[in-house]
Amino acid sequence: MSIExxxxxxxxxxxxxxxxxxxxxxxxxxxxxxxxxxDAAVFAPWDPSTMVPRxxxxxxDEEFGEAWQQTMDAAIAMCVDAREAFAGRAGNIVLTFPTxxxxxxxxxxxxxxxxxxxxxxxxxxxxxxxxxxIAVNALAIDPALVLADPVAAGPVSIAxxxxxxxxxxxxxxxxxxxxxxxxxxxTLTVDGGxxx
Amino acid sequence: xxxxxxxxxxxDQPAGRLTDRVVIVTGAGQGVxxxxxxxxxxxxxxxxxxxxxxxxxxxxxxxxxxxGGEAVCIVTDVTARASVEACVASxxxxxxxxxxxxxxxxxxxxxxxxxxxxPDAWFQMSYTSAWGSFWCAQAAHPHLAASDQxxxxxxxxxxxxxxxxxxxxxxxxxxxxxxxxxxxxxxxxADGITVNCIAPVAETPALAGAFEQVPxxxxxxxxxxxxxxxxDPTTDIGGVALFLASADSAYVSGQTIVCDGGSFLGx
Numbered sequence: 320m321s322i323e324x325x326x327x328x329x330x331x332x333x334x335x336x337x338x339x340x341x342x343x344x345x346x347x348x349x350x351x352x353x354x355x356x357x358d359a360a361v362f363a364p365w366d367p368s369t370m371v372p373r374x375x376x377x378x379x380d381e382e383f384g385e386a387w388q389q390t391m392d393a394a395i396a397m398c399v400d401a402r403e404a405f406a407g408r409a410g411n412i413v414l415t416f417p418t419x420x421x422x423x424x425x426x427x428x429x430x431x432x433x434x435x436x437x438x439x440x441x442x443x444x445x446x447x448x449x450x451x452x453i454a455v456n457a458l459a460i461d462p463a464l465v466l467a468d469p470v471a472a473g474p475v476s477i478a479x480x481x482x483x484x485x486x487x488x489x490x491x492x493x494x495x496x497x498x499x500x501x502x503x504x505x506t507l508t509v510d511g512g513x514x515x
Numbered sequence: 516x517x518x519x520x521x522x523x524x525x526x527d528q529p530a531g532r533l534t535d536r537v538v539i540v541t542g543a544g545q546g547v548x549x550x551x552x553x554x555x556x557x558x559x560x561x562x563x564x565x566x567x568x569x570x571x572x573x574x575x576x577x578x579x580x581x582x583g584g585e586a587v588c589i590v591t592d593v594t595a596r597a598s599v600e601a602c603v604a605s606x607x608x609x610x611x612x613x614x615x616x617x618x619x620x621x622x623x624x625x626x627x628x629x630x631x632x633x634p635d636a637w638f639q640m641s642y643t644s645a646w647g648s649f650w651c652a653q654a655a656h657p658h659l660a661a662s663d664q665x666x667x668x669x670x671x672x673x674x675x676x677x678x679x680x681x682x683x684x685x686x687x688x689x690x691x692x693x694x695x696x697x698x699x700x701x702x703x704x705a706d707g708i709t710v711n712c713i714a715p716v717a718e719t720p721a722l723a724g725a726f727e728q729v730p731x732x733x734x735x736x737x738x739x740x741x742x743x744x745x746x747d748p749t750t751d752i753g754g755v756a757l758f759l760a761s762a763d764s765a766y767v768s769g770q771t772i773v774c775d776g777g778s779f780l781g782x
Contacts, residue, residue, distance in 0.1 A: 374702065375653060375698075375702060376656050380596065383649050387641075387649075388641060388645075391687060395637070395684070399629065403630075419694075420694060423696070423697025423699075423701055425698060425702040426698075426702060428649075428652075428694070428699055428702065429649075431694035431695065431697065432645055432694045434694065435693060436687035436690055437687070439676075439678055439689075439690035440684070441678070442677065442686060443678040443679050443683035443686045443687070444629055444678075444683060446678050446679070446680035447629055447680050448629075
């Protein structure tokens with residue numbers, strides 16, 4: 320599952336994107352904004368500075384739009400841009416999202432909608448572009464990494480974590496590698512085993 | 516309307532399970548919304564047919580009244596916040612309360628490649644589905660909280676689990692509704708409100724149009740369906756909506772009932 324020398328684009332500006340970029344770089348990948356020779360693209364826009372809790376009854380159109388519409392528009396654009404950069408060659412697309420997608424979140428309906436939207440975009444795009452040699456998969460991460468107030472959202476599970484350190488770096492490296500090309504529309508959940 | 520002889524009909528159940536309840540059904544001018552409205556009205560609910568066009572909504576309301584039920588049509592565009600708010604306000608003005616809101620309206624599902632999907636088609640799906648759910652939920656909340664049986668029911672789709680190779684953005688638009696339902700189930704539980712989804716496959720004008728374009732589609736759907744037929748909007752889908760609207764579902768929240776004859780078995 321080597322990603323040595325693979326050219327990978329990270330879409331996102333927050334701490335998550337920076338952390339994932341750093342881990343991929345440590346594994347030998349070349350993080351790039353250029354379209355030439357792109358091998359993989361990663362969608363990781365989630366950022367605690369914007370993912371703030373808000374009761375739905377107080378949610379403004381601007382807040383809902385920032386979470387749901389802007390995230391989905393960016394995810395769609397990221398996929399289309401990556402496919403164009405692959406230029407008919409095989410490639411990997413990885414979309415990240417918090418497991419809030421699976422279980423919802425109190426005060427987080429707007430961001431849960433965005434996360435689950437990205438999850439299902441993964442499946443649709445995998446179905447459409449799989450025959451072209453583009454492997455589209457997802458990486459579900461611990462909400463504590465990206466929600467400003469994960470406690471407000473409520474528990475993902477009543478169970479205790481099965482794994483103490485839910486660092487998603489290795490799973491992401493796999494999904495960006497040629498070895499992941501036999502997967503389509505799948506989600507690797509790296510959250511310490513909270514959601515199963 | 517054709518009713519499969521093996522399907523239970525409204526007559527098989529005791530009537531009156533929603534007596535004195537007030538229900539809004541969006542997109543009730545045809546298809547699944549019409550079926551749900553008819554079924555809930557048959558159980559005694561006063562039903563608001565929230566349809567985008569009076570030409571489709573008024574005849575449904577009139578038909579329900581002709582059958583002895585209580586119904587009005589309120590022209591509603593779920594892609595406009597003000598229209599949704601006006602519908603809820605008018606409902607409460609006319610009937611004094613709102614117990615159940617069923618958001619079913621949807622538009623924009625046109626087959627396309629993702630890279631060639633017109634922005635307008637995506638926005639139509641996004642606005643009828645995700646934004647419409649947001650605005651319906653927000654406008655209805657104080658009234659649902661005031662009810663002793665507050666219910667929000669969102670119509671999603673099996674494509675919201677499986678993804679779609681034909682209409683790729685239909686899936687995320689429908690998936691958003693499940694995430695909203697789960698979030699609000701958490702958030703509104705303390706208000707006594709349940710929030711659930713139905714993922715139907717049913718005989719609708721939209722599906723009939725697809726059958727005209729792809730003549731083999733009906734056979735393909737029926738062949739993959741363990742129950743061997745496509746659902747009836749009133750008896751099959753309306754029956755599930757009745758359960759979710761009634762006291763029988765009081766301890767069910769944040770769930771999606773897939774009502775597709777057993778086609779999707781991945782949960």
